[in-house]
Amino acid sequence: MKVVTTSPAMQRVAELVDRVAATASNVLVLGESGTGKDATARLIHDRSPRRDRPFVKIDCAALPEELLESELFGYEKGAFTGASDSKRGRLEAADGGTLVLDEIASLIPSSQAKLLRVIEERRFERLGGKQPIEIDVRIIALANVDIKEAVRARAFRDDLYYRLAVVTIELPRLVDRFEDLPQLADDFVRQFASRSGRNGVRLSSEALDALSSYDFPGNVRELRNIIEHAVLMSSKDLIGVEGLPEYLRSAARLMQSRKTKPSLAELEAVYIREVLEHTRGNKTRAAEILGISRKNLYEKMRRYNIGKLSAKPIAKLGGSEFVVPGSEFEAHSEPGTLDPELS
Ligand SMILES: Nc1ncnc2c1ncn2[C@@H]1O[C@H](COP(=O)(O)OP(=O)(O)O)[C@@H](O)[C@H]1O
Numbered sequence: 001m002k003v004v005t006t007s008p009a010m011q012r013v014a015e016l017v018d019r020v021a022a023t024a025s026n027v028l029v030l031g032e033s034g035t036g037k038d039a040t041a042r043l044i045h046d047r048s049p050r051r052d053r054p055f056v057k058i059d060c061a062a063l064p065e066e067l068l069e070s071e072l073f074g075y076e077k078g079a080f081t082g083a084s085d086s087k088r089g090r091l092e093a094a095d096g097g098t099l100v101l102d103e104i105a106s107l108i109p110s111s112q113a114k115l116l117r118v119i120e121e122r123r124f125e126r127l128g129g130k131q132p133i134e135i136d137v138r139i140i141a142l143a144n145v146d147i148k149e150a151v152r153a154r155a156f157r158d159d160l161y162y163r164l165a166v167v168t169i170e171l172p173r174l175v176d177r178f179e180d181l182p183q184l185a186d187d188f189v190r191q192f193a194s195r196s197g198r199n200g201v202r203l204s205s206e207a208l209d210a211l212s213s214y215d216f217p218g219n220v221r222e223l224r225n226i227i228e229h230a231v232l233m234s235s236k237d238l239i240g241v242e243g244l245p246e247y248l249r250s251a252a253r254l255m256q257s258r259k260t261k262p263s264l265a266e267l268e269a270v271y272i273r274e275v276l277e278h279t280r281g282n283k284t285r286a287a288e289i290l291g292i293s294r295k296n297l298y299e300k301m302r303r304y305n306i307g308k309l310s311a312k313p314i315a316k317l318g319g320s321e322f323v324v325p326g327s328e329f330e331a332h333s334e335p336g337t338l339d340p341e342l343s
């Protein structure tokens, strides 16, 4: 994976990644959702001497407590009702490699205590087992910054926190690394365009301006989704603002972000789109709101090349409704994040 590091904030992150990759220390990666925590964990593993060993991930928030422990530690036959066979857990699967614990703050106290013991003694037992199993894993824990608050409130053990946070990498929000935006956007455009065999697709400067005036609460993931959508929606090589979600291309933003003011026609097009989205494509209703005839509305839609957005909205992104053809929208699981044996 390539890391875009034009911004000073990301240059610091990249340096830390390289430095920690060479070691076997546990790492705590902090950041808001979509800032690239998973991606960073993968990068550390890929650049570490463990790169040819397993890379195993477990999401502590995704599984109910009992299941989480049996997934993590494995179990012996008869450990609980339904344990008709023994099974090794992800900890064992990660031996010699890297274990990523996503959403670490969701661990309940008893699991926190067990994990602390694994780190301190480098061994553990499967559930219902007596035989200690020696283990060599590098743990990369992922969390939102509010884990620090949980430690202060004693909801998360501080001794475990310090064992995990031998090195802490705090990922900046996308707005705090805006120097990287053009490059990131460009990379995503290339990536999605090449999937459909379209080379030479790029963002117009208006589209980039609109992106630059937005604050991306969903960070890099949101940018990626917006670009994926825009590439899908555009049939031309130059992606204009039409492909962007309404909340990015509203007239006000256009006015604010541009050095040269938009023309009346551009504003009209933006507003018509906005109203059509509001009426979910209902043109009679849209014409009423706009105070023009349906015929006039159709003419304007043709002139401004509007109409592709009038299908039924099926996904929500950042509060605005979106049409998602063949929805590949959220959660792309990166290859290799799960031990195939365990999934
Ligand atoms: N530095 C980066 N360069 C390119 N893509 C990135 C970068 N950081 C994150 N991404 C992409 O953004 C999305 C969200 O990243 P992810 O690591 O899942 O975030 P988090 O785990 O913090 O929620 C993923 O699709 C990932 O590929």
Ligand SMILES: [Mg+2]
Residues within 6 Å of the ligand: 034, 037, 038, 102
């Ligand atoms: Mg994640």
